[in-house]
Amino acid sequence: MSGKLFVIGLGPGSPAQATPEALSAVADSAFFYGYGPYLDRLDLRQDQTRVASDNREELFRARAALEKAASGAAVAVVSGGDPGVFAMAAAVCEAIEAGPPAWRNIELVIVPGVTAMLAVAARAGAPLGHDFCAISLSDNLKPWELIERRLTLAAEAGFVIALYNPISKARPWQLGRALELLAEKLPPKTPVIFGRAAGRPDERITVFELATAEASRADMATCVIIGSTETRLIERPGRAPLVYSPRFSRGASA
Amino acid sequence: MSGKLFVIGLGPGSPAQATPEALSAVADSAFFYGYGPYLDRLDLRQDQTRVASDNREELFRARAALEKAASGAAVAVVSGGDPGVFAMAAAVCEAIEAGPPAWRNIELVIVPGVTAMLAVAARAGAPLGHDFCAISLSDNLKPWELIERRLTLAAEAGFVIALYNPISKARPWQLGRALELLAEKLPPKTPVIFGRAAGRPDERITVFELATAEASRADMATCVIIGSTETRLIERPGRAPLVYSPRFSRGASA
Numbered sequence: 001m002s003g004k005l006f007v008i009g010l011g012p013g014s015p016a017q018a019t020p021e022a023l024s025a026v027a028d029s030a031f032f033y034g035y036g037p038y039l040d041r042l043d044l045r046q047d048q049t050r051v052a053s054d055n056r057e058e059l060f061r062a063r064a065a066l067e068k069a070a071s072g073a074a075v076a077v078v079s080g081g082d083p084g085v086f087a088m089a090a091a092v093c094e095a096i097e098a099g100p101p102a103w104r105n106i107e108l109v110i111v112p113g114v115t116a117m118l119a120v121a122a123r124a125g126a127p128l129g130h131d132f133c134a135i136s137l138s139d140n141l142k143p144w145e146l147i148e149r150r151l152t153l154a155a156e157a158g159f160v161i162a163l164y165n166p167i168s169k170a171r172p173w174q175l176g177r178a179l180e181l182l183a184e185k186l187p188p189k190t191p192v193i194f195g196r197a198a199g200r201p202d203e204r205i206t207v208f209e210l211a212t213a214e215a216s217r218a219d220m221a222t223c224v225i226i227g228s229t230e231t232r233l234i235e236r237p238g239r240a241p242l243v244y245s246p247r248f249s250r251g252a253s254a
Numbered sequence: 255m256s257g258k259l260f261v262i263g264l265g266p267g268s269p270a271q272a273t274p275e276a277l278s279a280v281a282d283s284a285f286f287y288g289y290g291p292y293l294d295r296l297d298l299r300q301d302q303t304r305v306a307s308d309n310r311e312e313l314f315r316a317r318a319a320l321e322k323a324a325s326g327a328a329v330a331v332v333s334g335g336d337p338g339v340f341a342m343a344a345a346v347c348e349a350i351e352a353g354p355p356a357w358r359n360i361e362l363v364i365v366p367g368v369t370a371m372l373a374v375a376a377r378a379g380a381p382l383g384h385d386f387c388a389i390s391l392s393d394n395l396k397p398w399e400l401i402e403r404r405l406t407l408a409a410e411a412g413f414v415i416a417l418y419n420p421i422s423k424a425r426p427w428q429l430g431r432a433l434e435l436l437a438e439k440l441p442p443k444t445p446v447i448f449g450r451a452a453g454r455p456d457e458r459i460t461v462f463e464l465a466t467a468e469a470s471r472a473d474m475a476t477c478v479i480i481g482s483t484e485t486r487l488i489e490r491p492g493r494a495p496l497v498y499s500p501r502f503s504r505g506a507s508a
Contacts, residue, residue, distance in 0.1 A: 009376075016278065019368065021270035021453075058501070082368075084375040086501070090383025093498035097488045104490040110376040112368045114273065114336075121338040122364040129344025131404055133387035133413055142503035150385055150411045157407035158400070159387055199275075234351045236358040244347035247312070247340070249396035 002105040004028075005069040007089050009082040009113025010041055014199035017114050025076060025111050033065040034078035034088075042078070058091040066095055069106045082115035086136045086164045116223040117162035120195025123205045125234070125242035127193060127225050130249060132160035137167075137174045144174070151178055155185035160231060160245050163224040167215060175224065176215035182226055183210050191233050191243045193225040194218050207233070207243055256359040258282075259323040261343050263336040263367025264295055268453035271368050279330060279365050287319040288332035288342075296332070312345040320349055323360045336369035340390045340418045370477040371416035374449025377459045379488070379496035381447060381479050384503060386414035391421075391428045398428070405432055409439035414485060414499050417478040421469060429478065430469035436480055437464050445487050445497045447479040448472050461487070461497055 006025040011017035026032075029048070032039055036052040044050060053061045062077065069075040079087035089110050096103045121128045133154050139147060154161050161182070166175040179192070188211035196204040196219065206217065210226065218224060230249055234242040260279040265271035280286075283302070286293055290306040298304060307315045316331065323329040333341035343364050350357045375382045387408050393401060408415050415436070420429040433446070442465030450458040450473065460471065464480065472478060484503060488496040 011273070014275070016275035017273050017366070019265070019271050019273055021268070024270065082372045082376075084372060084380045084382050086383075089376070089380035090498050090501045093380045093383070093486075093488065093496050094500055096496065097486065097498075104488070104493070108496070110380070112271070112372040112376040114366050114368060115372065118336045118338060118366040118369060122336075122343070122366040126338045126343035126347045126364070128338050128388075129340075129347070131387065131389045133385065133408070133411075134382075135385045141501050146412070146503060150413070153407045153411035154387070157387075157404045157411075159404070232347075232351065234347065234358070239358070242347050242350065242362070244344050244351075246348055247344045247395050249400060 002102065003069040003072045004074045004107040004109065005065060005092070006076045007083045007092055007110045008076050008078050009111055010038060010078060010080055011114040012081055012116050012119035012199045013197060017119065017199050019113065022111050022113060025109065029074045029076035031068050031073055031075045032078055033061050033075065038078045038080050058088060059095060062088065062091040062095040063099065066092065066099060066103045066106065070102050082113045083110055084112065085115045085134065116164065116198065117225060119198035120193060120205065120223045120225060123195060123198050124193045124207065126244040127227060127231060128160055128162070128245065129247055130160060130228065130230065130245040131158070132162060134162045134164060136164045137178060138165040138171065139174060148181060151181055152185065155182055158228045158249070160228050161226040163226070166222055166224050167218045168220050175218055179210065179213050179215055186210055187229060190229070191227040191231050193243060194222050195225065196222045207241060256356065257323040257326045258328045258361040258363065259319060259346070260330040261337045261346055261364045262330050262332050263365055264292060264332060264334055265368040266335055266370050266373035266453045267451060271373065271453050273367065276365050276367060279363065283328045283330035285322050285327055285329045286332055287315050287329065292332045292334050312342060313349060316342065316345040316349040317353065320346065320353060320357045320360065324356050336367045337364060338366065339369045339388065370418065370452065371479060373452035374447060374459065374477045374479060377449060377452050378447045378461065380498040381481060381485060382414055382416070382499065383501055384414065384482065384484065384499040385412065386416060388416045388418060390418045391432060392419040392425065393428060402435060405435055406439065409436055412482045412484070414482050415480040417480070420476055420478050421472045422474050429472055433464065433467050433469055440464055441483060444483070445481040445485050447497060448476050449479065450476045461495060
Protein backbone atom coordinates (compact mmCIF):
# COMPACT_ATOMS: atom_id res chain seq x y z
CA MET A 1 0.00 0.00 0.00
CA SER A 2 1.44 3.37 -0.88
CA GLY A 3 -0.17 6.73 -0.28
CA LYS A 4 0.47 10.18 -1.59
CA LEU A 5 2.83 12.91 -0.46
CA PHE A 6 2.23 16.55 -1.32
CA VAL A 7 5.08 19.01 -0.73
CA ILE A 8 3.25 22.32 -0.70
CA GLY A 9 4.48 25.90 -1.08
CA LEU A 10 2.09 28.32 0.61
CA GLY A 11 3.74 31.43 -0.85
CA PRO A 12 5.25 34.31 1.12
CA GLY A 13 2.48 34.62 3.68
CA SER A 14 -0.57 36.49 2.41
CA PRO A 15 -3.47 34.11 1.64
CA ALA A 16 -3.92 36.15 -1.56
CA GLN A 17 -0.53 34.84 -2.72
CA ALA A 18 -1.24 31.12 -2.16
CA THR A 19 -2.29 29.29 -5.34
CA PRO A 20 -5.55 27.35 -5.77
CA GLU A 21 -3.38 24.29 -6.47
CA ALA A 22 -1.81 24.63 -2.98
CA LEU A 23 -5.21 25.00 -1.31
CA SER A 24 -6.55 22.01 -3.19
CA ALA A 25 -3.57 19.89 -2.05
CA VAL A 26 -4.26 21.00 1.54
CA ALA A 27 -7.90 19.96 1.18
CA ASP A 28 -6.85 16.54 -0.12
CA SER A 29 -4.41 15.76 2.71
CA ALA A 30 -5.08 14.12 6.06
CA PHE A 31 -1.74 14.64 7.88
CA PHE A 32 0.32 17.84 7.87
CA TYR A 33 4.02 18.00 8.65
CA GLY A 34 5.82 21.31 8.92
CA TYR A 35 7.39 24.08 10.93
CA GLY A 36 4.74 25.33 13.37
CA PRO A 37 4.32 28.89 11.99
CA TYR A 38 3.65 27.51 8.48
CA LEU A 39 1.07 25.03 9.79
CA ASP A 40 -0.54 27.91 11.69
CA ARG A 41 -1.45 29.47 8.36
CA LEU A 42 -3.73 26.53 7.51
CA ASP A 43 -7.39 26.41 8.35
CA LEU A 44 -7.65 22.65 8.95
CA ARG A 45 -10.76 20.53 9.35
CA GLN A 46 -11.53 18.37 12.40
CA ASP A 47 -10.47 15.25 10.50
CA GLN A 48 -7.07 16.68 9.56
CA THR A 49 -4.03 16.19 11.82
CA ARG A 50 -1.10 18.53 12.27
CA VAL A 51 2.38 17.33 13.23
CA ALA A 52 4.46 20.43 13.94
CA SER A 53 8.23 20.35 14.30
CA ASP A 54 11.06 22.80 14.84
CA ASN A 55 12.55 24.49 11.77
CA ARG A 56 15.92 22.76 12.18
CA GLU A 57 14.37 19.30 11.81
CA GLU A 58 13.91 19.08 8.03
CA LEU A 59 15.26 15.59 7.40
CA PHE A 60 13.55 14.08 10.44
CA ARG A 61 10.28 15.71 9.35
CA ALA A 62 10.68 14.45 5.78
CA ARG A 63 11.23 10.88 7.00
CA ALA A 64 8.21 10.98 9.31
CA ALA A 65 6.00 12.25 6.48
CA LEU A 66 7.27 9.60 4.04
CA GLU A 67 6.69 6.84 6.59
CA LYS A 68 3.12 8.04 7.10
CA ALA A 69 2.52 8.23 3.32
CA ALA A 70 4.01 4.74 2.84
CA SER A 71 1.36 3.44 5.23
CA GLY A 72 -1.29 4.56 2.72
CA ALA A 73 -2.22 8.02 4.03
CA ALA A 74 -2.53 11.30 2.11
CA VAL A 75 0.17 13.45 3.64
CA ALA A 76 1.29 17.05 3.19
CA VAL A 77 4.67 18.58 3.97
CA VAL A 78 4.14 22.32 4.16
CA SER A 79 6.66 25.08 3.33
CA GLY A 80 6.39 28.85 3.16
CA GLY A 81 7.28 30.37 -0.22
CA ASP A 82 8.24 27.73 -2.76
CA PRO A 83 9.09 24.24 -1.42
CA GLY A 84 11.92 23.86 -3.96
CA VAL A 85 13.90 26.96 -2.90
CA PHE A 86 15.87 26.33 0.32
CA ALA A 87 12.89 24.43 1.70
CA MET A 88 11.37 20.99 2.13
CA ALA A 89 11.39 19.48 -1.41
CA ALA A 90 15.14 18.77 -1.34
CA ALA A 91 14.92 17.28 2.16
CA VAL A 92 12.13 14.95 1.00
CA CYS A 93 14.21 13.86 -2.02
CA GLU A 94 17.23 13.23 0.24
CA ALA A 95 15.09 11.08 2.52
CA ILE A 96 13.67 9.12 -0.43
CA GLU A 97 17.13 8.41 -1.83
CA ALA A 98 18.44 7.14 1.52
CA GLY A 99 15.20 5.44 2.60
CA PRO A 100 13.56 2.06 1.95
CA PRO A 101 12.65 1.15 -1.66
CA ALA A 102 8.93 1.47 -0.83
CA TRP A 103 9.32 5.24 -0.51
CA ARG A 104 10.09 5.46 -4.26
CA ASN A 105 6.60 4.11 -4.94
CA ILE A 106 4.86 6.91 -3.09
CA GLU A 107 3.07 9.33 -5.41
CA LEU A 108 5.01 12.55 -4.87
CA VAL A 109 3.38 15.86 -5.88
CA ILE A 110 5.39 19.04 -5.40
CA VAL A 111 3.26 22.19 -5.52
CA PRO A 112 5.24 25.33 -6.39
CA GLY A 113 4.64 28.71 -4.78
CA VAL A 114 5.73 32.34 -4.94
CA THR A 115 9.17 32.36 -3.32
CA ALA A 116 10.26 35.25 -1.04
CA MET A 117 12.62 36.97 -3.49
CA LEU A 118 9.81 37.33 -6.06
CA ALA A 119 7.44 38.86 -3.49
CA VAL A 120 10.11 41.26 -2.20
CA ALA A 121 11.19 42.19 -5.73
CA ALA A 122 7.58 42.98 -6.69
CA ARG A 123 7.28 45.39 -3.76
CA ALA A 124 10.51 47.18 -4.64
CA GLY A 125 10.17 47.43 -8.44
CA ALA A 126 12.03 44.97 -10.65
CA PRO A 127 15.44 44.32 -9.05
CA LEU A 128 15.50 40.78 -10.51
CA GLY A 129 14.77 42.12 -14.01
CA HIS A 130 18.09 40.81 -15.31
CA ASP A 131 20.24 37.72 -14.63
CA PHE A 132 20.31 36.87 -10.92
CA CYS A 133 21.23 34.23 -8.37
CA ALA A 134 19.88 32.98 -5.05
CA ILE A 135 22.25 31.99 -2.25
CA SER A 136 21.44 30.70 1.23
CA LEU A 137 23.69 32.19 3.91
CA SER A 138 23.08 29.22 6.18
CA ASP A 139 26.49 27.71 6.81
CA ASN A 140 25.39 24.66 8.75
CA LEU A 141 24.95 22.82 5.44
CA LYS A 142 28.00 24.10 3.56
CA PRO A 143 31.37 25.61 4.49
CA TRP A 144 31.44 29.41 4.86
CA GLU A 145 34.39 29.57 2.43
CA LEU A 146 32.11 28.21 -0.31
CA ILE A 147 29.55 30.95 0.39
CA GLU A 148 32.25 33.63 0.11
CA ARG A 149 33.47 32.09 -3.13
CA ARG A 150 29.95 32.11 -4.57
CA LEU A 151 29.32 35.72 -3.53
CA THR A 152 32.57 36.77 -5.17
CA LEU A 153 31.88 34.91 -8.43
CA ALA A 154 28.27 36.19 -8.49
CA ALA A 155 29.48 39.79 -8.20
CA GLU A 156 32.07 39.19 -10.93
CA ALA A 157 29.38 37.70 -13.16
CA GLY A 158 27.17 40.77 -12.70
CA PHE A 159 24.32 38.80 -11.13
CA VAL A 160 21.79 40.49 -8.89
CA ILE A 161 22.06 38.47 -5.65
CA ALA A 162 19.14 37.31 -3.49
CA LEU A 163 20.18 36.11 -0.03
CA TYR A 164 17.97 33.65 1.86
CA ASN A 165 18.39 32.77 5.56
CA PRO A 166 20.51 35.90 6.07
CA ILE A 167 20.58 36.05 9.84
CA SER A 168 19.43 34.24 13.00
CA LYS A 169 20.55 33.75 16.60
CA ALA A 170 22.74 30.87 15.45
CA ARG A 171 23.99 32.89 12.47
CA PRO A 172 24.70 36.41 13.74
CA TRP A 173 27.71 37.65 11.70
CA GLN A 174 27.29 36.06 8.26
CA LEU A 175 25.16 38.78 6.62
CA GLY A 176 27.51 41.52 7.83
CA ARG A 177 30.49 39.68 6.39
CA ALA A 178 28.65 39.06 3.10
CA LEU A 179 27.81 42.77 2.72
CA GLU A 180 31.40 43.73 3.57
CA LEU A 181 32.76 41.31 0.97
CA LEU A 182 30.35 42.56 -1.71
CA ALA A 183 31.18 46.18 -0.86
CA GLU A 184 34.75 45.41 -1.99
CA LYS A 185 33.45 44.26 -5.39
CA LEU A 186 30.51 46.57 -6.15
CA PRO A 187 30.03 50.38 -6.19
CA PRO A 188 29.14 51.95 -2.78
CA LYS A 189 25.78 53.17 -4.08
CA THR A 190 24.61 49.72 -5.26
CA PRO A 191 20.99 49.39 -4.06
CA VAL A 192 20.35 46.80 -1.36
CA ILE A 193 16.80 45.80 -0.45
CA PHE A 194 15.87 44.32 2.92
CA GLY A 195 12.45 42.77 2.37
CA ARG A 196 10.74 41.52 5.49
CA ALA A 197 7.46 39.59 5.53
CA ALA A 198 6.44 40.71 2.02
CA GLY A 199 2.67 40.65 1.56
CA ARG A 200 1.98 40.20 5.29
CA PRO A 201 0.59 42.85 7.66
CA ASP A 202 4.02 43.35 9.24
CA GLU A 203 5.73 43.85 5.86
CA ARG A 204 8.76 46.16 5.82
CA ILE A 205 10.67 46.87 2.60
CA THR A 206 13.72 49.11 3.02
CA VAL A 207 16.27 50.23 0.44
CA PHE A 208 19.85 51.02 1.46
CA GLU A 209 23.08 51.75 -0.32
CA LEU A 210 25.58 48.90 -0.11
CA ALA A 211 28.23 51.03 1.64
CA THR A 212 25.91 51.85 4.54
CA ALA A 213 23.58 48.82 4.72
CA GLU A 214 23.50 47.47 8.28
CA ALA A 215 23.09 43.74 8.73
CA SER A 216 21.44 44.32 12.12
CA ARG A 217 18.38 45.71 10.31
CA ALA A 218 17.59 42.21 8.97
CA ASP A 219 15.99 39.29 10.80
CA MET A 220 15.05 35.65 10.06
CA ALA A 221 12.03 36.71 7.97
CA THR A 222 14.10 38.99 5.73
CA CYS A 223 15.12 38.30 2.15
CA VAL A 224 18.01 40.54 1.07
CA ILE A 225 18.44 41.54 -2.59
CA ILE A 226 21.73 43.15 -3.65
CA GLY A 227 21.78 44.90 -7.00
CA SER A 228 24.35 44.46 -9.75
CA THR A 229 26.40 47.35 -11.15
CA GLU A 230 23.50 48.05 -13.52
CA THR A 231 20.68 48.15 -10.95
CA ARG A 232 19.08 51.61 -10.77
CA LEU A 233 16.95 53.65 -8.41
CA ILE A 234 14.04 55.83 -9.56
CA GLU A 235 13.02 58.50 -7.06
CA ARG A 236 9.27 59.20 -6.92
CA PRO A 237 7.85 62.22 -5.06
CA GLY A 238 5.62 61.03 -2.21
CA ARG A 239 6.24 57.35 -3.00
CA ALA A 240 8.92 54.79 -2.21
CA PRO A 241 11.68 54.71 -4.83
CA LEU A 242 11.62 51.99 -7.47
CA VAL A 243 14.64 49.70 -7.73
CA TYR A 244 15.12 47.91 -11.02
CA SER A 245 17.67 46.09 -13.14
CA PRO A 246 17.35 47.00 -16.82
CA ARG A 247 16.63 44.19 -19.27
CA PHE A 248 19.57 45.25 -21.44
CA SER A 249 23.19 45.21 -20.42
CA ARG A 250 26.08 47.12 -21.87
CA GLY A 251 28.32 44.25 -20.90
CA ALA A 252 29.89 46.11 -17.97
CA SER A 253 30.27 43.94 -14.91
CA ALA A 254 32.24 44.29 -11.71
CA MET B 255 -5.31 62.89 -12.56
CA SER B 256 -3.29 59.71 -12.17
CA GLY B 257 -4.60 56.18 -12.37
CA LYS B 258 -3.27 52.84 -11.35
CA LEU B 259 -1.04 50.37 -13.11
CA PHE B 260 -0.96 46.69 -12.19
CA VAL B 261 1.85 44.54 -13.56
CA ILE B 262 0.46 41.07 -13.15
CA GLY B 263 2.13 37.65 -13.18
CA LEU B 264 -0.33 34.94 -14.20
CA GLY B 265 1.97 32.05 -13.28
CA PRO B 266 3.19 29.33 -15.62
CA GLY B 267 -0.12 28.68 -17.33
CA SER B 268 -2.47 26.51 -15.33
CA PRO B 269 -5.30 28.56 -13.76
CA ALA B 270 -4.63 26.53 -10.58
CA GLN B 271 -1.23 28.23 -10.37
CA ALA B 272 -2.47 31.84 -10.67
CA THR B 273 -2.80 33.59 -7.29
CA PRO B 274 -6.02 35.16 -5.96
CA GLU B 275 -4.08 38.46 -5.84
CA ALA B 276 -3.50 38.23 -9.60
CA LEU B 277 -7.16 37.47 -10.31
CA SER B 278 -8.26 40.32 -8.08
CA ALA B 279 -5.95 42.74 -9.95
CA VAL B 280 -7.46 41.51 -13.23
CA ALA B 281 -10.97 42.14 -11.88
CA ASP B 282 -9.97 45.70 -10.85
CA SER B 283 -8.49 46.69 -14.24
CA ALA B 284 -10.22 48.20 -17.25
CA PHE B 285 -7.49 48.03 -19.91
CA PHE B 286 -5.16 45.08 -20.53
CA TYR B 287 -1.80 45.30 -22.28
CA GLY B 288 0.21 42.21 -23.08
CA TYR B 289 1.44 39.60 -25.49
CA GLY B 290 -1.60 38.01 -27.15
CA PRO B 291 -1.25 34.46 -25.76
CA TYR B 292 -1.07 35.81 -22.18
CA LEU B 293 -4.17 37.97 -22.70
CA ASP B 294 -5.91 34.90 -24.15
CA ARG B 295 -5.71 33.32 -20.71
CA LEU B 296 -7.98 35.99 -19.23
CA ASP B 297 -11.73 35.70 -19.02
CA LEU B 298 -12.54 39.40 -19.48
CA ARG B 299 -15.87 41.18 -18.98
CA GLN B 300 -17.66 43.19 -21.67
CA ASP B 301 -16.46 46.44 -20.07
CA GLN B 302 -12.80 45.40 -20.12
CA THR B 303 -10.59 46.17 -23.12
CA ARG B 304 -7.63 44.17 -24.40
CA VAL B 305 -4.70 45.73 -26.23
CA ALA B 306 -2.56 42.86 -27.51
CA SER B 307 0.92 43.36 -28.92
CA ASP B 308 3.76 41.24 -30.23
CA ASN B 309 6.20 39.75 -27.73
CA ARG B 310 9.13 41.84 -29.00
CA GLU B 311 7.37 45.12 -28.15
CA GLU B 312 7.94 45.32 -24.39
CA LEU B 313 9.02 48.95 -24.11
CA PHE B 314 6.39 50.22 -26.53
CA ARG B 315 3.73 48.26 -24.63
CA ALA B 316 4.94 49.60 -21.27
CA ARG B 317 4.75 53.20 -22.53
CA ALA B 318 1.26 52.73 -23.95
CA ALA B 319 0.04 51.27 -20.64
CA LEU B 320 1.63 54.08 -18.60
CA GLU B 321 0.08 56.70 -20.85
CA LYS B 322 -3.33 55.14 -20.39
CA ALA B 323 -2.85 54.93 -16.60
CA ALA B 324 -1.68 58.56 -16.48
CA SER B 325 -5.02 59.53 -18.03
CA GLY B 326 -6.73 58.16 -14.92
CA ALA B 327 -7.60 54.62 -15.97
CA ALA B 328 -7.02 51.36 -14.10
CA VAL B 329 -4.63 49.48 -16.34
CA ALA B 330 -3.03 46.03 -16.28
CA VAL B 331 0.13 44.86 -17.97
CA VAL B 332 -0.01 41.08 -18.07
CA SER B 333 2.94 38.63 -17.99
CA GLY B 334 3.13 34.87 -17.80
CA GLY B 335 5.08 33.50 -14.83
CA ASP B 336 6.40 36.27 -12.59
CA PRO B 337 6.48 39.79 -14.07
CA GLY B 338 9.82 40.53 -12.39
CA VAL B 339 11.76 37.65 -13.99
CA PHE B 340 12.70 38.45 -17.61
CA ALA B 341 9.27 39.98 -18.11
CA MET B 342 7.33 43.24 -18.05
CA ALA B 343 8.14 44.78 -14.63
CA ALA B 344 11.63 45.91 -15.70
CA ALA B 345 10.29 47.32 -18.99
CA VAL B 346 7.69 49.34 -17.07
CA CYS B 347 10.39 50.70 -14.72
CA GLU B 348 12.59 51.63 -17.70
CA ALA B 349 9.69 53.48 -19.28
CA ILE B 350 8.92 55.33 -16.03
CA GLU B 351 12.53 56.42 -15.61
CA ALA B 352 12.73 57.79 -19.16
CA GLY B 353 9.17 59.12 -19.31
CA PRO B 354 7.39 62.31 -18.20
CA PRO B 355 7.41 63.15 -14.44
CA ALA B 356 3.66 62.42 -14.23
CA TRP B 357 4.36 58.71 -14.72
CA ARG B 358 6.13 58.63 -11.34
CA ASN B 359 2.84 59.58 -9.69
CA ILE B 360 0.98 56.57 -11.04
CA GLU B 361 0.16 54.02 -8.37
CA LEU B 362 2.22 51.02 -9.45
CA VAL B 363 1.29 47.58 -8.09
CA ILE B 364 3.43 44.63 -9.15
CA VAL B 365 1.77 41.26 -8.51
CA PRO B 366 4.26 38.37 -8.26
CA GLY B 367 3.61 34.92 -9.70
CA VAL B 368 5.09 31.43 -9.89
CA THR B 369 7.94 31.77 -12.39
CA ALA B 370 8.68 28.99 -14.91
CA MET B 371 11.80 27.57 -13.23
CA LEU B 372 9.84 26.94 -10.00
CA ALA B 373 7.05 25.12 -11.85
CA VAL B 374 9.51 23.01 -13.85
CA ALA B 375 11.61 22.26 -10.75
CA ALA B 376 8.50 21.10 -8.87
CA ARG B 377 7.68 18.62 -11.65
CA ALA B 378 11.21 17.21 -11.70
CA GLY B 379 11.94 16.98 -7.95
CA ALA B 380 14.07 19.66 -6.31
CA PRO B 381 16.81 20.65 -8.75
CA LEU B 382 16.88 24.21 -7.30
CA GLY B 383 17.28 22.86 -3.76
CA HIS B 384 20.66 24.53 -3.38
CA ASP B 385 22.19 27.84 -4.59
CA PHE B 386 21.15 28.63 -8.16
CA CYS B 387 21.05 31.31 -10.82
CA ALA B 388 18.72 32.36 -13.63
CA ILE B 389 20.12 33.56 -16.96
CA SER B 390 18.26 34.70 -20.06
CA LEU B 391 19.84 33.42 -23.28
CA SER B 392 18.33 36.28 -25.24
CA ASP B 393 21.25 38.15 -26.75
CA ASN B 394 19.35 41.02 -28.28
CA LEU B 395 19.60 42.85 -24.94
CA LYS B 396 23.18 41.95 -23.98
CA PRO B 397 26.31 40.79 -25.82
CA TRP B 398 26.69 37.03 -26.25
CA GLU B 399 30.20 37.24 -24.71
CA LEU B 400 28.61 38.37 -21.44
CA ILE B 401 26.28 35.36 -21.46
CA GLU B 402 29.23 33.00 -21.97
CA ARG B 403 31.11 34.71 -19.14
CA ARG B 404 28.13 34.32 -16.81
CA LEU B 405 27.64 30.64 -17.70
CA THR B 406 31.32 29.99 -17.02
CA LEU B 407 31.33 31.80 -13.66
CA ALA B 408 28.03 30.14 -12.65
CA ALA B 409 29.50 26.68 -13.32
CA GLU B 410 32.65 27.62 -11.39
CA ALA B 411 30.52 28.83 -8.49
CA GLY B 412 28.63 25.53 -8.36
CA PHE B 413 25.25 27.15 -9.08
CA VAL B 414 22.42 25.16 -10.58
CA ILE B 415 21.57 27.15 -13.74
CA ALA B 416 18.07 27.95 -15.01
CA LEU B 417 17.98 29.20 -18.59
CA TYR B 418 15.10 31.37 -19.78
CA ASN B 419 14.41 32.23 -23.45
CA PRO B 420 16.63 29.36 -24.54
CA ILE B 421 15.69 29.16 -28.20
CA SER B 422 13.54 30.77 -30.90
CA LYS B 423 13.57 31.35 -34.65
CA ALA B 424 15.67 34.46 -34.10
CA ARG B 425 17.90 32.63 -31.61
CA PRO B 426 18.62 29.18 -33.08
CA TRP B 427 22.18 28.33 -31.94
CA GLN B 428 22.53 29.90 -28.49
CA LEU B 429 21.24 26.99 -26.38
CA GLY B 430 23.46 24.50 -28.23
CA ARG B 431 26.50 26.70 -27.64
CA ALA B 432 25.57 27.16 -23.95
CA LEU B 433 25.27 23.38 -23.41
CA GLU B 434 28.58 22.82 -25.22
CA LEU B 435 30.31 25.40 -23.04
CA LEU B 436 28.87 23.93 -19.83
CA ALA B 437 29.84 20.41 -20.93
CA GLU B 438 33.46 21.60 -20.81
CA LYS B 439 33.03 22.64 -17.16
CA LEU B 440 30.68 20.03 -15.67
CA PRO B 441 30.64 16.19 -15.57
CA PRO B 442 29.04 14.48 -18.63
CA LYS B 443 26.32 12.92 -16.47
CA THR B 444 25.13 16.24 -14.97
CA PRO B 445 21.31 16.16 -15.13
CA VAL B 446 19.69 18.63 -17.53
CA ILE B 447 15.93 19.22 -17.42
CA PHE B 448 13.97 20.54 -20.39
CA GLY B 449 10.67 21.71 -18.91
CA ARG B 450 8.05 22.71 -21.42
CA ALA B 451 4.69 24.27 -20.56
CA ALA B 452 4.79 23.08 -16.92
CA GLY B 453 1.31 22.77 -15.46
CA ARG B 454 -0.40 23.06 -18.86
CA PRO B 455 -2.10 20.25 -20.78
CA ASP B 456 0.81 20.10 -23.24
CA GLU B 457 3.41 19.83 -20.47
CA ARG B 458 6.57 17.88 -21.28
CA ILE B 459 9.35 17.42 -18.72
CA THR B 460 12.41 15.53 -19.98
CA VAL B 461 15.66 14.73 -18.20
CA PHE B 462 18.89 14.34 -20.17
CA GLU B 463 22.56 13.99 -19.34
CA LEU B 464 24.59 17.09 -20.19
CA ALA B 465 26.86 15.23 -22.62
CA THR B 466 23.95 14.11 -24.78
CA ALA B 467 21.34 16.87 -24.28
CA GLU B 468 20.16 18.13 -27.66
CA ALA B 469 19.23 21.81 -27.94
CA SER B 470 16.80 20.99 -30.75
CA ARG B 471 14.51 19.30 -28.21
CA ALA B 472 13.74 22.73 -26.65
CA ASP B 473 11.40 25.41 -27.93
CA MET B 474 10.30 28.94 -26.92
CA ALA B 475 8.09 27.61 -24.10
CA THR B 476 10.93 25.58 -22.53
CA CYS B 477 12.81 26.44 -19.35
CA VAL B 478 16.10 24.55 -19.13
CA ILE B 479 17.62 23.65 -15.76
CA ILE B 480 21.22 22.43 -15.65
CA GLY B 481 22.38 20.76 -12.45
CA SER B 482 25.53 21.50 -10.49
CA THR B 483 28.19 18.89 -9.75
CA GLU B 484 26.13 17.91 -6.71
CA THR B 485 22.76 17.45 -8.41
CA ARG B 486 21.55 13.85 -8.20
CA LEU B 487 19.10 11.54 -9.92
CA ILE B 488 16.87 9.07 -8.06
CA GLU B 489 15.50 6.27 -10.23
CA ARG B 490 11.95 5.16 -9.37
CA PRO B 491 10.43 1.98 -10.80
CA GLY B 492 7.39 2.87 -12.93
CA ARG B 493 7.79 6.60 -12.28
CA ALA B 494 9.86 9.44 -13.72
CA PRO B 495 13.21 9.86 -11.95
CA LEU B 496 13.56 12.60 -9.34
CA VAL B 497 16.27 15.21 -9.89
CA TYR B 498 17.43 17.10 -6.83
CA SER B 499 20.24 19.21 -5.45
CA PRO B 500 21.03 18.32 -1.82
CA ARG B 501 20.71 21.08 0.77
CA PHE B 502 24.20 20.38 2.05
CA SER B 503 27.40 20.81 0.07
CA ARG B 504 30.75 19.25 0.68
CA GLY B 505 32.33 22.32 -0.84
CA ALA B 506 33.20 20.57 -4.10
CA SER B 507 32.56 22.72 -7.14
CA ALA B 508 33.68 22.50 -10.73
